[in-house]
């Protein structure tokens with residue numbers, strides 16, 4: 001059982017917290033690249049309980065800085081975006097992509113330049129990859145190595161990021177992304193639907209038929225991988241092998257070929273989280289507007305769950321649909337809405353000292369244990385966990401496959417099996 005003190009340590013991410021300090025040391029997705037147009041409107045972003053703006057300058061580079069103008073705190077979301085910088089509409093001070101004040105036209109000419117140079121501006125380095133603008137908010141002089149996961153190296157059209165926004169703490173988001181055991185229950189109606197069968201193919205039946213898979217774990221320098229093994233008759237087993245790249249990413253297992261999804265849970269503040277669903281296909285372009293095609297969204301890629309409801313209307317749960325066979329009654333929009341509803345139903349920051357964990361929660365237990373060790377290590381020594389020069393981020397891939405019963409799933413090459421079956 002977790003103590004309330006550990007729960008606080010894991011969940012609070014403000015500027016003066018141990019977890020906040022640690023999580024800021026990793027590159028995180030801030031917004032979709034497509035959201036920012038050269039010389040277009042700055043994008044207001046809240047991350048880790050602080051407010052920022054991101055903007056694309058005239059030359060295409062992306063700047064990321066405090067939302068409050070360093071002069072007298074007017075919002076730079078209102079700023080003019082021109083001539084490779086943001087110019088505050090209040091008194092005309094201008095800021096570059098590098099986060100320097102480059103003009104302060106309200107100062108006397110003789111000291112204007114010197115004064116501008118003296119203005120303290122808070123800005124952070126950015127990196128664009130995988131259709132996303134990433135930011136490094138940490139304290140180090142130079143940012144850590146960028147985690148170049150395979151989806152960050154694909155041509156345009158092969159990757160589509162979608163952002164969900166949930167009214168809970170980041171760890172609740174992450175834990176839902178790790179929990180393999182709920183799929184058989186919470187998502188059973190979707191697994192059974194035409195849409196679910198179209199996406200999951202044969203997997204649907206494996207997942208529907210066994211709610212208590214055996215879980216096996218392998219440690220990895222970036223976190224761990226989890227094999228959820230189900231038995232299918234006397235001859236075959238079925239493995240869903242998830243990759244967990246802590247502290248944020250869960251790679252969702254899917255068939256060896258075709259579209260895949262990686263998810264991450266990024267704190268907006270203590271009680272609000274950006275849950276990104278990043279769809280990608282290494283071999284072929286995705287269907288345009290993938291989430292729309294599956295009916296999985298409200299129509300807004302930056303808040304794809306905006307119409308999911310809330311506690312006051314029980315997330316639009318439909319009791320009649322339940323009577324007619326729908327498991328959760330949260331109908332119509334696919335798995336993510338069901339996930340978000342149960343996450344939010346726990347309250348903004350769940351009190352983990354009140355839980356009673358079972359065998360199916362081993363993955364949750366493992367993630368918490370690793371995160372607790374990591375946050376203590378970072379707090380006490382300044383050293384960062386889950387990173388390293390020798391990590392091959394591009395090789396991280398979650399996959400699901402059937403294999404002969406009795407074999408070790410670790411020894412199975414799902415690509416070879418698939419080719420043999422074709």
Ligand code: FES
Pocket residue numbers: 069070071072073074088089090091092093
């Ligand atoms: S508040 Fe921005 S220039 Fe004065």
Ligand SMILES: [Fe+2]
Pocket residue numbers: 176182183186187335339
């Ligand atoms: Fe789920």
